[in-house]
Amino acid sequence: MPPEKMPDLAEAELFGQSGSQIPHELKNQHVADIVDYLNKQSLAVLVDTISRMPEPWAVELLDFPAFEEASEVIAALPTARAAGLLEGMSADRAADVLRWIPEPQHSTIQGALSEETRKSLETLLSYPEGTAASLMTTEYLSAPADWTVRQTLDHIREVEDSRETVYAVFVLDPTSHRLLQTVRLRKLISADLDATILSLTEGKPAPIVASPLSTREEVARLISRYDLLAVPVVDSTGHMLGIVTVDDAIDAILEESTEDTQRMGGMEALDEPYMKASFFDMFKKRAGWLGVLFLSEMFTASAMQHYSDELEQAIVLALFIPLVMSSGGNSGSQATSLIIRALALQEVRLRDWFRVALREFPAGLALGAFLGLIGIIRIATWQLAGIYDYGEHWKLIAMAIGASLVGIVTFGSMVGSMLPFILKRLGFDPASASAPFVATFVDVTGIVIYFSIAYVFLKGTLL
Amino acid sequence: MPPEKMPDLAEAELFGQSGSQIPHELKNQHVADIVDYLNKQSLAVLVDTISRMPEPWAVELLDFPAFEEASEVIAALPTARAAGLLEGMSADRAADVLRWIPEPQHSTIQGALSEETRKSLETLLSYPEGTAASLMTTEYLSAPADWTVRQTLDHIREVEDSRETVYAVFVLDPTSHRLLQTVRLRKLISADLDATILSLTEGKPAPIVASPLSTREEVARLISRYDLLAVPVVDSTGHMLGIVTVDDAIDAILEESTEDTQRMGGMEALDEPYMKASFFDMFKKRAGWLGVLFLSEMFTASAMQHYSDELEQAIVLALFIPLVMSSGGNSGSQATSLIIRALALQEVRLRDWFRVALREFPAGLALGAFLGLIGIIRIATWQLAGIYDYGEHWKLIAMAIGASLVGIVTFGSMVGSMLPFILKRLGFDPASASAPFVATFVDVTGIVIYFSIAYVFLKGTLL
Known part of the structure; x- marks a missing residue:
C-alpha cells in the first residue's frame, strides 16, 4: 500500500502553471487524486512532468496501480532514470510496469537494474499473468520464530519504510526458513516484550497460504473469507515467495467482475477503460x-x-x-x-x-x-x-x-x-x-x- | 475483523461426536471453516450447539458475517444469553443480527442489553440498510490530537481487544472532538515516543471520509481508490460516528456484483445463496x-x-x-x-x-x-x-x-x-x-x- 501523501520535497518547483507541472491546487491532495489528473494528460506531458520531478515523488506516483501509462512513461525515460524509478517502486508494481515495456527497452532497462532488484523482478515476471505469484510483492516482513517480540518490533521500526505491509509478520523456522505461522502487529504491540514470537501463535490453526499458481480469484477469496490483510504465497517446499495484499485483492475482484460483466454481455473483455479503448x-x-x-x-x-x-x-x-x-x-x-x-x-x-x-x-x-x-x-x-x-x-x-x-x-x-x-x-x-x-x-x-x-x-x- | 482462532477454553467439552458438538477434526481449524460446517446444520442443532458453548466461543462464531442463521439462533436462545452474546459481538455485526430478529423477541432482547450497547445498536439500526452508517462499527480507535505517541501506544495496548482495527488511529480535536486526521499504526511504532500524534500528520491531505448516508458502493470505492484499511464515517458537524473496515468493503463489493449480475440476467436479486433460496x-x-x-x-x-x-x-x-x-x-x-x-x-x-x-x-x-x-x-x-x-x-x-x-x-x-x-x-x-x-x-x-x-x-x- 503506497503512503497517502507525497514526501515533503521542494514543492514550489513542482506545482505551478506550466504544462509539465502539476497544478497548484493539487499540491495537498492524495496521490490517487494527482494520478487521476495525470491520467488525463498526454504521454509527452507525462514524460516531461515525471522526468523533472524529484525521484521519490515520481516513485510515489508511478507506484500507484491506477497510473495508467506507467509503462509508456518509463520506456520513454533515459535508461538510468527508468531503472532508478523501478528500483524505488514496490516489487509487484515494478514487475507489472516492466511486463508491458516492449523490447529492446525492456532488456536495456532490466540490465541497468541492481542485481537484487533484477533477480526479484525476473522471478515475478516468470509467473503467468493473473496468478498469485504475479500479483505478489516480495517486500514483506518476516522474522525467525525464536526472535523475541522486542527484537521483532525493533526490526519492524527499522524496515517499515521498505515493506508493503507490516501488519502481518510471517514467522519462519530459524533453520529451514519455512513458513510456520503469522502474527499480527496488533498482537505484537500488546505482548510481553521478552516472549518469543512463536509463543504468541500457540494453538493457532495453520496459516492460510496461496500457492504461486493460484488464480487471482482464489487469492481474493482467501483474503475475503479469512478477513486477511495479506496472504502469503508459499511454494511446494513450504518457503515463502511473497505476499498478496488486500488492496491488490480488491483490484483483482473489481477487474474480474468487469470482465465477467463484459463476457456475459457477449463480448471479449476490454483491457482498458471504455473511453480509452x-x-x-x-x-x-x-x-x-x-x-x-x-x-x-x-x-x-x-x-x-x-x-x-x-x-x-x-x-x-x-x-x-x-x-x-x-x-x-x-x-x-x-x-x-x-x-x-x-x-x-x-x-x-x-x-x-x-x-x-x-x-x-x-x-x-x-x-x-x-x-x-x-x-x-x-x-x-x-x-x-x-x-x-x-x-x-x-x-x-x-x-x-x-x-x-x-x-x-x-x-x-x-x-x-x-x-x-x-x-x-x-x-x-x-x-x-x-x-x-x-x-x-x-x-x-x-x-x-x-x-x-x-x-x-x-x-x-x-x- | 474477528481474530483468526477460537479462544483457548475447555475444548474437550466442545469437540466430539454427539450431534450438538463440533466434530473433533475441526478443533484446530479457522473460524471460517467451523462456520462453514455449522451453516450445514439444522437450526435445532445450531441452537443446541451454541447454547452449550462457552460464551466467548459462541461470540467468536456468531461474529463471523458468514454465519448465516445468526439471527434465528439468537432469537431462539433465552433472553439473557442472547443479550450476553450480542454484547460480546462487534457492534456492526450485532446490529446486523438484531435487525433481522422479528418482534416481540427483538424488543425483549434489546431491553436486556446494557444501556451503552443498546444505544449504540439503536443508532446503527436507525440508518437505512446498505448505507455507510449501517455497515460501520463504532468500535474504532481514536485519540486526542495532543496525545503523545507513547500515550497513544499505551492506549492501544489497553483497548486492542475491543477494537475492530487498531491499524488506523483517528486523531480528534481535543476540545471539539471533530476528526482532524488519521495516523497509521506503522507510523506510530517507528515515531519518536514523545512527539504528539498530530505532529506525525503534518502536511498530510485532509482525511478521506464517508458520510453516514453514502452507499456501500461509494464506501467500497473510497477504500479501494485510496488503499485504506478503514474509512471513517463522519456526520455533517465533523464528528466521527464509526468506521467501515476493508473486510466489510470486500463483502459489499462481492454482494453488489452478485446483485448486478442477477439484475443484468433479468431478475430481482436473490437475498440468499442459490441453493438456499x-x-x-x-x-x-x-x-x-x-x-x-x-x-x-x-x-x-x-x-x-x-x-x-x-x-x-x-x-x-x-x-x-x-x-x-x-x-x-x-x-x-x-x-x-x-x-x-x-x-x-x-x-x-x-x-x-x-x-x-x-x-x-x-x-x-x-x-x-x-x-x-x-x-x-x-x-x-x-x-x-x-x-x-x-x-x-x-x-x-x-x-x-x-x-x-x-x-x-x-x-x-x-x-x-x-x-x-x-x-x-x-x-x-x-x-x-x-x-x-x-x-x-x-x-x-x-x-x-x-x-x-x-x-x-x-x-x-x-x-
Missing part, C-alpha cells in the same frame, strides 16, 4: 462474438426454411415467433446468470450440477406455465374483444402457444443452468458470453419446439 | 421480470399483426426475423454491459452520455455493416449453391436483410448504451434488468425497422 480495438472485441452469434443464429433461418410450408399454411404462427423465442432466451439468461454467480462465489460446485438440474426443471415448468397462461389470456382477449382475428381455430392456436411456452421456457432454464457447468468442466470461464450464447442456442431449438408443438395441436385443421 | 422465492423473483418482459415482448406480436399482409405476400421475410432481431438484441446487450460497468467504476459519468453516443453510433454502424455483409453472403451462397430458393427477387431480399441489419444493430447499440444513463438519471440502478430489457425493446422496434426497410426494397416486386 480505440475504435478499432472496440470493434474487434465486439465483432468477434457478434459474428459468432450471428452465424449460430443463422440456424434459425435454416430451421424456419424447414417449416416454410407450415408457415405458408398458417401465417398466424409467424406472429408469435419473436414472443415465444425471446421468452426462452430470457429464462435461459436468468438461469445462466444465477449459476455463473453461484459458481463464482463457490456456493455451487461442479459436482452439484445434478442438484441444480433438479431445481431448474420444476422452476422452468412453473415459469413456462405462468407465461403460457398469460399468452393464452392475451390471445383470447384480442380474439373475443375483436382487436385481431386469429381465425376459426384461435383456441387451438392459443393452446399451441401456451404449450410451446412451457416447453421452451423449461428448455431455456435447463440449458441456461447447465451451460456454465459445461463451460467450467471444459476449462473455460463460465461467464464466457453465456447469456447471448444461451439465447442463441435456445432460439434455434425454440423454433423446432414451437413448430413441433404447433403441428401436434393444429394437425388436421390449419396444418 | 426456496422454490417459491426463486419463482417470485424470476417470474416478476419474466412476466414484465413477456408483456412487453407481446408488442412484437402486435407489430407482426400490423405487417401480416406483407408477410402473407412475402413469407420469405418471416424466415429472417429471428436472425435480424437477435442481432439487434445482442449488440444492445454488449453496449449495455459495457456502459453499466463503466458507470459502476466511474470511468464514465452521467454527463458523458453524449460522448458515449458519439462513440456508439459509428461502432453500431460498423458492426451492423459487418453482420449485414455476412447476411448477404449467406443468402447469395444458399441461393447460388441451390440449397434454398428465395425466389426471383433474392438479390433484393438479400439487400433488404443487409440494410435492416445495419439499421437494427446501430439502433441496438444506441439503445443499449443510452438505457443505463436513463436508468441512472431516473434514480434506478443502471444494472436493473438492462440486457433483457434492451433486447425486448430492440425486438419490438426491430420488427418495425425490418418491415419498413423491406418495404422500401421490395415495393413493386414482392410487396
